[in-house]
Every structure is written in C-alpha cells, then in structure tokens.
Amino acid sequence: MQLDGSRGEVLAHVGANVRRFRVAADVSQAALAAESGVSRRTIINLEAGEANVSLSALDHIAAALGVTFVDLVAAPSVPRDAIREVAWRGDSADSVGTLLGSARATREAQLWTWTLGAGERYDANADPAGWQEMILVTEGALRVEREDGITHLTAGQHVMYSSAQKYSYVNDGVAPVWFVRVVVS
Numbered sequence: 559m560q561l562d563g564s565r566g567e568v569l570a571h572v573g574a575n576v577r578r579f580r581v582a583a584d585v586s587q588a589a590l591a592a593e594s595g596v597s598r599r600t601i602i603n604l605e606a607g608e609a610n611v612s613l614s615a616l617d618h619i620a621a622a623l624g625v626t627f628v629d630l631v632a633a634p635s636v637p638r639d640a641i642r643e644v645a646w647r648g649d650s651a652d653s654v655g656t657l658l659g660s661a662r663a664t665r666e667a668q669l670w671t672w673t674l675g676a677g678e679r680y681d682a683n684a685d686p687a688g689w690q691e692m693i694l695v696t697e698g699a700l701r702v703e704r705e706d707g708i709t710h711l712t713a714g715q716h717v718m719y720s721s722a723q724k725y726s727y728v729n730d731g732v733a734p735v736w737f738v739r740v741v742v743s
C-alpha cells in the first residue's frame with residue numbers, strides 16, 4: 559500500500575512532519591534512513607513532498623523517530639478525533655483508505671459491530687478513567703448521548719469521546735442502525 563500521492567497536502571503534511579520530528583530529535587537524514595531501513599533518497603524526497611512511500615515504511619520512520627504513524631500523517635493543527643486524511647488509494651476509484659481519527663491505547667482495543675433496532679437504546683455506565691470509544695455509523699442514524707454532549711450521526715459519520723462518563727446509544731428512527739464501535743483502554 560502506498561501513501562496517497564494524489565492529494566498533495568497529505569504528502570506535504572508527511573514531509574513537514576518527518577522533517578520537524580527529525581530536526582527535533584537532532585537526527586540526520588542518513589541516520590534516520592539507517593535506523594528506519596528506508597533509503598536516504600526516499601527520506602529526502604519525502605521531506606520535499608515528492609515521494610510516495612508505503613504505509614509500512616511510514617511505520618518504520620515513525621518508530622525510528624519515536625513518534626506514531628498518526629503523528630506523521632496528520633496535519634499538526636488537526637484534532638486527533640477529526641483527522642479525516644485519505645492515506646491510501648487503490649487502482650480503482652472505489653478503493654480508498656481514510657484515517658478518521660486516532661486514540662492512544664495502553665492496554666487493549668476492542669472492535670465491535672452493533673445493530674440497534676428502531677426505538678431502541680443502550681445505556682452504559684462510565685468506564686474507568688482513560689477509556690475512549692470510537693463510533694462509525696455504517697447504515698441508519700444514531701444519537702450518542704453523553705454527559706459532555708449529544709452527537710447525531712448518519713452513515714459515514716463518526717465520533718470519538720472519553721467513555722469515562724455515562725453514555726447512551728439511541729435509535730429514534732423507524733429502521734435499524736448499524737455501527738462499528740471501537741473501545742480503547
């Protein structure tokens with residue numbers, strides 16, 4: 559898989575971020591290349607915003623710099639719960655990989671699929687401090703009620719929040735809602 563080179567701003571974010579983290583770590587391009595296993599020429603071109611690079615190569619560069627993949631791909635001013643960067647495109651126009659958001663995990667991450675029938679609700683107690691949830695609606699409409707606010711989602715929309723608070727999933731519609739739930743602790 560390759561970083562999406564059809565959107566110049568993504569390559570610009572990556573290049574600027576790689577350079578910023580490399581300079582902050584006081585590491586030369588040659589040393590970063592040796593540590594990451596990515597060629598010096600690729601690092602030079604990447605920092606110039608002129609190189610497509612595999613997603614796994616970015617993982618290696620991030621590890622060598624002591625940062626995360628998300629640190630390299632996201633624009634520095636974008637909140638982690640609203641990244642929305644197309645990071646990969648296939649040969650078909652229907653093949654797209656979009657990084658929606660990121661949450662740090664220290665213990666585990668759980669991936670769930672949920673269906674909530676019409677008029678149904680799920681009420682949850684607060685999780686321990688540090689836990690987070692990410693919800694992505696795949697079909698229908700969902701209301702997520704939390705102590706810190708209410709979010710209305712339709713297909714293709716997502717929300718990320720601390721689940722160390724009481725929260726509820728609510729389907730006020732006349733048809734079921736399908737969503738993906740990721741719990742991070």
